[in-house]
Every structure is written in C-alpha cells, then in structure tokens.
Amino acid sequence: MSMLSVTRAIAAAAVLLASAISAQAFAIQEVKSPGGITAWLVQEKAVPLIAMNFSFKGGSVYDPQGKEGVSEFLTGMLDEGAGDLSSKEFQQQRDALAFRMSFDSGRDFFEGSFQTLTRNRAKSFELLKLAINAPRFDAEPLERVRQQFILSVQNENQDPQTIAFRNWMKEALPGDAYARDLNGTVETMAAIGADDLNAAHRRIFTRDKLQVAVVGDIDAVELGTVLDQVFGGLPVSSSREAVAAAKPVMGPKTVVFEREMPQSVIVFGHESITRDDPDFIPAFVMSEILGGGGFSSRLTTEIREKRGLTYGVGMGLSPAERVGLYVGSLQTSNDKAGEALALVREVMAKMANEGPTQAELDEAKTYLTGSYALRFSSNSAIANQLLGLQQQDLGIDYVERRNSLIEAVTLDQVKAQAKRLLHPDRLIVSVVGKPVGLN
Amino acid sequence: MIFRARLILIIVLTIILGAPARALDIDVTSFTLANGMEVVVIPDRRAPVVTHMVWYKVGAADEPQGKAGIAHLLEHLMFKGTPKYPEGEFSRIVRANGGDENAFTSQDYTAYFQRIARERLELVMELEADRMHNLVLTDENVLPERSVVQEERRERTDNDPSSLLAEQLDAALYTAHPYGKPVIGWMSEVAQLTRQDALDFYAEHYEPANAVLVVAGDVTGDEVKLLAERHYGPLKNRRPPEARVRTQEPAPVAERRVIMRDERVSSPLWQRRYLTASSRNLSRREDHALSLLADVLGGGTQSRLHQKLTLEKKLAAYAGAWSSTDSLDSGSFAIYAAPNPGASTAEIEKVIDEELALIRDKGISQEELDRTRDRSIAEAAYVLDSQESLARIFGVALTTGQSIGNVMNWERDLAAVTVEDVAKAARTVLDLRASVTGLLLPANGS
Numbered sequence A: 001m002s003m004l005s006v007t008r009a010i011a012a013a014a015v016l017l018a019s020a021i022s023a024q025a026f027a028i029q030e031v032k033s034p035g036g037i038t039a040w041l042v043q044e045k046a047v048p049l050i051a052m053n054f055s056f057k058g059g060s061v062y063d064p065q066g067k068e069g070v071s072e073f074l075t076g077m078l079d080e081g082a083g084d085l086s087s088k089e090f091q092q093q094r095d096a097l098a099f100r101m102s103f104d105s106g107r108d109f110f111e112g113s114f115q116t117l118t119r120n121r122a123k124s125f126e127l128l129k130l131a132i133n134a135p136r137f138d139a140e141p142l143e144r145v146r147q148q149f150i151l152s153v154q155n156e157n158q159d160p161q162t163i164a165f166r167n168w169m170k171e172a173l174p175g176d177a178y179a180r181d182l183n184g185t186v187e188t189m190a191a192i193g194a195d196d197l198n199a200a201h202r203r204i205f206t207r208d209k210l211q212v213a214v215v216g217d218i219d220a221v222e223l224g225t226v227l228d229q230v231f232g233g234l235p236v237s238s239s240r241e242a243v244a245a246a247k248p249v250m251g252p253k254t255v256v257f258e259r260e261m262p263q264s265v266i267v268f269g270h271e272s273i274t275r276d277d278p279d280f281i282p283a284f285v286m287s288e289i290l291g292g293g294g295f296s297s298r299l300t301t302e303i304r305e306k307r308g309l310t311y312g313v314g315m316g317l318s319p320a321e322r323v324g325l326y327v328g329s330l331q332t333s334n335d336k337a338g339e340a341l342a343l344v345r346e347v348m349a350k351m352a353n354e355g356p357t358q359a360e361l362d363e364a365k366t367y368l369t370g371s372y373a374l375r376f377s378s379n380s381a382i383a384n385q386l387l388g389l390q391q392q393d394l395g396i397d398y399v400e401r402r403n404s405l406i407e408a409v410t411l412d413q414v415k416a417q418a419k420r421l422l423h424p425d426r427l428i429v430s431v432v433g434k435p436v437g438l439n
Numbered sequence B: 001m002i003f004r005a006r007l008i009l010i011i012v013l014t015i016i017l018g019a020p021a022r023a024l025d026i027d028v029t030s031f032t033l034a035n036g037m038e039v040v041v042i043p044d045r046r047a048p049v050v051t052h053m054v055w056y057k058v059g060a061a062d063e064p065q066g067k068a069g070i071a072h073l074l075e076h077l078m079f080k081g082t083p084k085y086p087e088g089e090f091s092r093i094v095r096a097n098g099g100d101e102n103a104f105t106s107q108d109y110t111a112y113f114q115r116i117a118r119e120r121l122e123l124v125m126e127l128e129a130d131r132m133h134n135l136v137l138t139d140e141n142v143l144p145e146r147s148v149v150q151e152e153r154r155e156r157t158d159n160d161p162s163s164l165l166a167e168q169l170d171a172a173l174y175t176a177h178p179y180g181k182p183v184i185g186w187m188s189e190v191a192q193l194t195r196q197d198a199l200d201f202y203a204e205h206y207e208p209a210n211a212v213l214v215v216a217g218d219v220t221g222d223e224v225k226l227l228a229e230r231h232y233g234p235l236k237n238r239r240p241p242e243a244r245v246r247t248q249e250p251a252p253v254a255e256r257r258v259i260m261r262d263e264r265v266s267s268p269l270w271q272r273r274y275l276t277a278s279s280r281n282l283s284r285r286e287d288h289a290l291s292l293l294a295d296v297l298g299g300g301t302q303s304r305l306h307q308k309l310t311l312e313k314k315l316a317a318y319a320g321a322w323s324s325t326d327s328l329d330s331g332s333f334a335i336y337a338a339p340n341p342g343a344s345t346a347e348i349e350k351v352i353d354e355e356l357a358l359i360r361d362k363g364i365s366q367e368e369l370d371r372t373r374d375r376s377i378a379e380a381a382y383v384l385d386s387q388e389s390l391a392r393i394f395g396v397a398l399t400t401g402q403s404i405g406n407v408m409n410w411e412r413d414l415a416a417v418t419v420e421d422v423a424k425a426a427r428t429v430l431d432l433r434a435s436v437t438g439l440l441l442p443a444n445g446s
Helices: A002-021 A070-075 A087-097 A119-132 A140-157 A161-173 A186-191 A196-206 A219-233 A282-290 A298-305 A334-354 A359-377 A379-391 A398-407 A412-419 B006-018 B070-077 B090-094 B120-134 B139-158 B159-172 B194-205 B221-231 B284-298 B304-312 B345-361 B367-384 B388-401 B404-408 B412-413 B417-429
Strands: A028-031 A038-043 A049-057 A101-103 A109-117 A210-216 A253-258 A263-272 A313-318 A324-333 A426-434 B029-032 B040-045 B048-058 B100-103 B108-117 B211-219 B258-262 B269-275 B316-326 B330-339 B435-442
Touching: A028 A219, A028 B029, A028 B367, A038 A219, A038 A379, A049 A119, A070 A101, A070 A109, A087 A119, A087 B367, A101 A119, A101 B388, A109 A119, A109 A379, A119 A219, A140 A186, A140 A196, A140 B159, A140 B316, A161 A253, A161 A263, A161 A324, A161 A426, A161 B120, A161 B367, A196 B048, A196 B316, A196 B404, A210 A219, A210 A379, A219 B417, A263 A334, A263 B139, A282 A298, A282 A313, A282 A334, A282 A359, A282 A412, A282 B221, A298 A313, A298 A334, A313 A334, A313 B345, A324 A334, A324 B139, A324 B435, A334 A412, A334 A426, A359 A379, A359 A398, A359 A412, A359 B090, A359 B108, A379 A398, B029 B221, B040 B388, B048 B388, B070 B100, B070 B108, B070 B139, B070 B194, B090 B100, B090 B120, B108 B388, B120 B211, B139 B159, B139 B388, B159 B269, B159 B435, B194 B211, B211 B221, B211 B388, B258 B316, B269 B345, B284 B304, B284 B330, B284 B367, B284 B412, B284 B417, B304 B316, B304 B330, B304 B345, B316 B345, B330 B345, B345 B417, B345 B435, B367 B388, B367 B412, B367 B417, B404 B412
Parallel strands: A038 A210, A253 A426, B040 B211, B258 B435
Antiparallel strands: A028 A038, A049 A109, A049 A210, A101 A109, A263 A324, A263 A426, A313 A324, B029 B040, B048 B108, B048 B211, B100 B108, B269 B330, B269 B435, B316 B330
16 A cells, blocks of 8 residues: 555645745736826746736627627727728738737627737837727728628537537526627628727727736836826726626526537536625635546546546536526537436536535645646736736735635535535536437 | 637647747757657746656557557556556646646657646656556556547547548548548547557557657756656666658649538638648758748738738638648648638639749749748747747657757748748649648538
8 A cells, every 4th residue: 555655645745835836936016007007017027028918897798789799890800900000001010010919809808918029019019009099990801800700600600519508508598698699690790880890999998997917028117108008098988888687597408409410519507606706715616626627527537537428528617797607518429418418417416415525625625726826837827817817806915815715615615515506407408419318 | 800710720729839949049958868768958937837748759640550549549548547556646646736737649749748836847757757668558447538539539520520621631632651540540440449459559659768858847957857867767668769660652643632511511611731841851941941931821911812812802701821841751831711701712722823823933022031031030939938838849849850959940040041942942842733622611502
C-alpha cells in the first residue's frame, strides 16, 4: 500500500500549495480617469502588448422585436468605417498597426476585446475611439456584412448543437427575451438598416453601463488619459425599458427535432440560481463534482469512462442577469440516447439524495483553489477575468478572497445545495437526431 | 467583417497552430539528455505556473496498415494507469494539485501536457515519465475507451458535413501517402482495434529518444535540467529509434475534384488544396515565400481574394488562403471561399482561377510584399502572450524535422524573402495536377 501513502502525501501537499499560491502574483489597481471613467489595471511590462477588455451592460435581450440580431449585426460593423475613414481606410490602418479588435454581443453584455502592440498604442487607441464613437454604417459594407450574417444564420440553423440549445431555451423560458433568436434570423437580418444600427449604437454605448479591464505595459496615469480619449466622448446614459425577470418553467418535458444523423445531441437542464445567490459558492462546488470539467466528474465517470457512451458530457450552473439555469449536454449514438439520459437522471438523483463524499469535496477544493492561478496566465486572460469579475459585481479584492471562499465550503453545505438544486425528475430535455429509448 | 462560419474557425485555428513561429524575442534553452530525449525550456515569469509537455515523434501517419486510428486511441489509453499509479490516479493527482491536462494527436506527433503551479513541475514529470514505459491495459478499460473514440468520431466528423468533406479531400489528395487517412481513423478500422494493437504501437514508439520535452513558464533551464535528468534521465531506450519512413507520394499527374451534397448543408463552400513540400524539405526562403504568397492571396482584408471576390465582384461572403508546411513529409497550400446567396461555386472558381493565373504569371509587387511581411512581423508579438502557444510552436517544429533555429530565426529568414522568391513559389505550388478541388453543396443545390 505504499502507493496509497504516496498519494496521500501528494494530496496533503496540495492543500498547502493551494493556500500558498492563492496570494496572487499581480496587483490590481482601480484607475479613475480625469474625466471620471474607472478601469481595473494590472501593469505588466514583460511583453510589449496591452490588452483592454470592456463591456456595456445590456446585451442583445434589448434588441427590438422584429429586429432580433441587431446587436450581433453591430459587432460586424464596427471595423467597417468610422469618422473620416471609409471601411477600406480603417482596415488598412488597422492592419498596418496590427491591433486586434473584436466585439461580442451576449445576452446581458455587449463586449469588446482590444489588443495593441505597446509601440503602436497611441494610433491604435485613436482608431478604437473612432470605432466605438463614430461608426459609419455605409451602404457598401452594410450590405456585404449582411450577406455574411445571413450565411452565418443559415449555417447555425443547420448546426445540431445550436438547434438543440435553442429549442431547450424555448421550452425552459417560453416567450422570454432570452429565448428569442438573439443572433437574428434570415428575415430580421434582411430587415435591419443603418437606422436600426444607429439606434442600437446609441442604446448600447453609454458611460453609465461601461466596465473596463486593462492589462499590459501601461501605467495608471497614461491609462487615465486613454480612458478619456476612447470613452470620454460617449453619452453619459441612455434610457431603455427594463426587461422583467425571466420566469422559467420546469419539466419533465422532452422535445425531439428529428434529423438523419448518426448521433443524438442532447441538451438537458432546468432552472437554478443566479450569481448573487448567497449559496452560489457551495452550489458551484457541488456542480463541479457532478458535471465539471476534467476527467473526474461523476457524470464523466459513469457515462464516458465506465461505459464509453459519449466523448464528452458536462453540466453546470449558467447564471445570467435575469435568470439562473443549470444546463448540461452530451452526444451519443442514437441507439444509446435513452440509456445515456437515464444515467444522467440516475447520477443526478444519487447526488441529490446523498451528496458527494468528503473525499470528493476535498479533491474538488484542491483542484478549484490550485487551478485558479491558471486562469491568469496571459495578459489577455487576466483582462478577460477582471472584466468578468466587474460584470458580476464581485469586488476588486475577489481574486484574493476567492480561494478562501472555496476552502470554507462544508460537506453539509454541498449536500444541502445538491438537494435544493437538482431535480432529475423535472428535467427539460431537447434532442436533435433519431434518438431511441426516450419515453 | 465577421468570421463565424465553422470552416473559417477551423482554418484560423490551423493557421495559428500550423504557421511557423513568429519572431521570438525570448531566451530559450535547449539540451539533450544522455538517453536522447530533447528538452526545450521557454521562460515566462509573469505567473507562478508552468506548461509541461511531452511530445512523441509518432502520429497517425506512422500506423501499420489496417490499424487507422491506433495512434489516437493510444493517446486516450495513456490515461489508463500503471502499476505505480493505477487507473484514474494520473488525472486525479493532477487535479488534486490544481492542474489541468490534456493530450492531442496529429499525423506526425502525439503530445501530452499539463498546466500547473511551478512547484508541482516535478510531480507531473514523475507521472509523465512513469507512463512512458509502464502503461497497463486491460480489455475492461480498452473497450469502453474505444467506444468513446467512436463517439468522438461521430461527434466531430460524421455529424458534420464539412468535416466529412475535409476527410475526403485528404483521401483524394494523397494517393499513397498515409496523410490520406484521417487521424481519428476510419470507423471500420477503429471498431476493430484491440488492446494488443495499442500495446504494440506503444512498445514501438514510446521511448525517450523518440520524445521531446517542452517546458514553458516560471522556471529556468537549470531547474528543468535537474528535474528532467532525475525523472526522464533514467529511462532506457528499449529499442533503437528508427527512421520515420512512410510510403512516398508519387509525382502527381491528375487534377482531382470531390463533390459532396448533404441535406445538412445550407450554403455552398468552395475550397482547393495543393500539395507542397514540407518545411524540412524547403529552404527557409522557399518556406517563407509560401506563407507570404498565402497572405498576399488570402490573408485578411487587404488580400487579393478578399479585394476581388468580396469587395469588387461581391461574389463571396468571405475568401482566403493559407499555407501549412509544419509536417514531416508534405504540406498544404489551401484556398477557400463561400459564395454569397445567389452566387455559384462555378462563378467563384472562375474568378479564383483568374487570380491564381495572374499571380503565377506576374508575381507580386514589392509594396505587397513589404506590407504583408510588416504585418506578419508586427502580429508576431501576440504569440508572446501565451506560454502554451509558444510551447506548441517548439513541439511541432521538433517533431516535424525542423530545428529550434528555424523558430528563433523566423524574422531574419522572413526578411530575406524577395518578390522573385514569392513568384517562384507561386509557379511551383499552383499546379492543378497536384490539387484537389472540393465542393460542399446543399442536397438539392447546383
């Protein structure tokens, strides 16, 4: 049994390690610009790059009825001409400066990701300013990008994962803003014009909804100037109607989209909690043990490792602004669909009834605390993490506090969350394929 | 400008992983252990973490006839345990120590990696060294994992018409060389693979002299040397390393065309792939001329294909080109385009062929070369932000017959390329007899 003692020694070492590296390797400053814009900054001189991630609260759920996809359309238009620059001129200058700029329209946040070489930062930030303050929506690029989006929507309409998840949302949140086709449809993308894009631009880009994270070779004073340069010209606020909290429905319910293909794509889940729930951390630890990443979750062990029914299965908390969901997915041969789904229910039920073991909890804690540092291993990764913390309103000291929150979770808390949050008999299930054995 | 179609994502990924490393302003250490295992150390002091990778110089193209997929199945089975660390222990220990891990297989290499706190580097070295020679397999763990791989094939390939077509393009492009069979294997052969097949392949290829260790992160070359000698140093080669000789591709004589119709396809795609030499069989100037040719033709919004097909003629939603020579025996030069609604693949192909004829006959201008090269050099700085990407660049180079010098001298070599080099590359590579053209069409489309 010498192996066992080696393993125990390693596990014991890991607990020490976890507390040793929870002290973060970088300092986060809150920077307030002369014009009153705040950002979180990590100054990092090792690589000649600056990463800036920013977002505006209020994502595609605010797209007007009949104009679903307008936020998405906007993401494709912000490098297609701005201010005095035509699309062609803007893209020529971007390529010459080699900055990277992309936008993403999420349900709750409209996000931007920007990276520049330190040496080109002055001109690059000037173009970023133009892109978000004065996009042009000229006719030629607008029609061209429209064609790209229509193709993209047509492709998504054929993608089995997209279909399965979209159908799941429509069953779980019937009639809700989240369940609309927020990437647009062929019809809405065809109907969107420059006026709609201008209206979306005015609605989204305001300073009261802005959050910024910057990592790289720049100091607080210079960043203050950059913040005012890039964002200072935006309106302070805009009015928009609040969207009411979503009202999910529970299952059991199973919907099947029949399609000739060798595997069934199965999405399953039900309502859960939002990020501000006081028990979110123990719930997160529980969900990690049940269906988290890596090769060790209970769902992976039972469905992949022991029986070879799938290449991958996962299930996790999906907290949004207006609703919390708990969603999982797997793909398996059509003839195994019933068996795989029965196993999902069985594994969930066992966890709900008995909770995890103390050993599972201990391992999950050492993994979650020890691996937290891996999320901060590049400038762009750190910027991404810091923006997420701001979006979730977790505080600038959260990186320091987070591992002790995980450490403090007890077995009783996790068992209570398993009982509270897992309802295998009330799953909503959405399948694409030719599944066998679903009742 | 948007890039959301699946094909584009795959291609962009190929470019990131497949392109020769960009200019590197880093202090790389390399050495070889007495048993022949090569070691590369890439410092990155920003966070107290390391990326630890072991690359084996073996991939799907090294498989015996009739055993398609065994290299990849073995990659899965490498997590099944040893006498010292039985089934599940490897992954459990890595997780318990706050590490992430995974593995990947290509035609030319199989690699295993962990990202973990720097203090745990020795631990993952001990685990990785242990499984180089001590893997234990039973039917009880091999057969379910073979089913997992079959599900992986259904998920990644059979469920996705564009992946199925990509597989068919390779099968058509290579008439004899094993690059013509997919890394994951044909389902008919995967279904027949056995525990003994995996053990035979393992015994033949998993040796220290056939492996490359790459460590990137908060660690010095001296530290890695000490630990590598302690854990990998004692491993003995059980058989002498053999030259990697695969069936050679005969000189191509016929243009090929693959047409796939599928009811899951909503809009057509056009693509063409040309065979090229691989990096190790090209001079540095020839190799970089190919990548610059691809960039001038189809790299980004200033490229000829984007300007002509997307902006001027408004025929394509997107169009591009890429070159990948990071393989042992031969590389690919590829062009792709998605017709706008209402445009046909035939119209697209006509314009592309005109553009190819133009660049083959007239070459490129000095202005195009300078602009394209300057952008490549500027973009190179971004690779410094990811220690995992850096580690991959060195791993790919050293398992495909290239040298560390190729990677480190990238900018110098790129600077030496002339417009004549690019023109010559165009004349050499753009030979229809060495090509396959692929059409992905809706079931009822034209």
